[in-house]
Amino acid sequence: MAQIDKKLYELTMREAGKLLKNGDLSPVELAQAFFERIDETEDRLHSFITLLNDRAMGEARKAEGEIRSGNYKGPMHGIPIVLKDLYDTAGIRTTSGSQVDFDRVPTEDSTATSRLAESGAILLGKVTMHEFALGGPDWTTPFEPACNPWNLDHITGGSSSGTASAVASGQAMGGLGSCTGGSIRGPASLCGIVGLKPTYGRVSRAGVVTLSWSQDHVGPLTYTVEDSAYMLQAIAGHDPKDPTSSRSTVPDYSLSLREDIRGKVFGLPRHYFFDDDPSVNAEVVAVVEKAVAELESLGAKIEEIELPSLDYVRAANTIIMVSEAFAYHEPNLKTRPEDFGEIVRARFRIGGMLSAGDYLQAQRCRQWSKREFAAALQKVDFFVTPTMTQPAAAFEGYDPIATIQGRSFTAPFNVTGLPAISVPCGFTQTGLPVGMQIAGKAFDEPGVIQAAYTYQQHAGWYERRPNI
């Protein structure tokens, strides 16, 4: 048997996968270690809405048998994961973090749920989230907000709050979030882990509760870039149940796990992401500037670029989001508004008061931005930016409504649908994580993964874990 020199809950998927494949670690032993970790930390983190101990241990025993009999399925086989509680799971309550769906039990799995099950992943449970994937934390919903494992008095960011707290604290090796304006990359950045939002259409949205049809994305949060690549591989690909699902071929993302960015050109839109602005934290920008210099030291070329539509994109993202959300939630908003939390009820109602003209102008802005970004990506390979404008805020005094204003560094890539990843790139003086965002051409997840992987291997931030 191989010697395992770290705690099982601190293994990455790649490390655990090698041990599982060789029979040096049992999926049962691994799942047990994660449930023990959940037991010792959950009272402080509040990551979970539903724990699936018996079901998960049954899946782990099944995986153990399959691997023993020579049927190892690949890097997700036997890996303990979680799902944001808006992924439909047949026979398992799926609440979307809301009283509205408090007792909702789907009869079918979402496509992403079933693809992860087919890959052999072990579902530990369903995790908390900002209600209907928008705005929070909100104490007027039925579930306590998740806490940031790096500082329990601080928010995780959202809306994939429980996925981020669970992965960052070692309660799970990875999990799925969903992202309409930054809900994968944001909490990943604030919790010191990796978050990957693929190209719109790369991963099926079927069976994932909608916030905004045209901007919702499905993607993983993990400790490392390679682990996000493994999860993406398991869930990517065409799905006839999702009319926006792409038919383009899914590449082998493991081929991108190579350390080489020599000669690659990273576009730096300094005017929006790095210059002074009241909504942007200077310390975050300084940490990311240092990381950009490290990319250059690894052979990348950094070129400053101008993207004038950035000044409008956050507005377009917000208007499209709440308009589509109102259309989806209108029946419940009218018949049982009291079952929504205060924040979501307010923002969804506003969606009903915007005009068709507002929505169409926002969509026209989106077309402009999409074309502008595509033109820029003819000259550069990637965009590099801070992921978030701020480090994780303290719960005390935090006003989620105030965050409607100011810049968003993540929303531009929801509006344009381009792939974007957040990779840890350092810490503030007070020990809060900072993430760097790398975005690329449509369906160039391989390039984005390789760029982030190269940086990660050089910088090594993934080796740090919160002390909880």
Added chain:
Amino acid sequence: MADDNTPSISIDEFRFMANRAGLGMDQAELEHLKPIYELYMEYTALMHSIEFESEEMVVEFHPD
């Protein structure tokens, strides 16, 4: 919440819009929501300030 530069709307106009949307809010709810809506008005004003080309369309219809 709103500062001097934030666009504003009267409570009567706001009530009309809420009723038109079928939201049926009482006075307290309207008064709570109005300043938040005014934040969104900054965004809608921004969208309407962009000078698009006349053929800058959103939806292209292909009859096939």
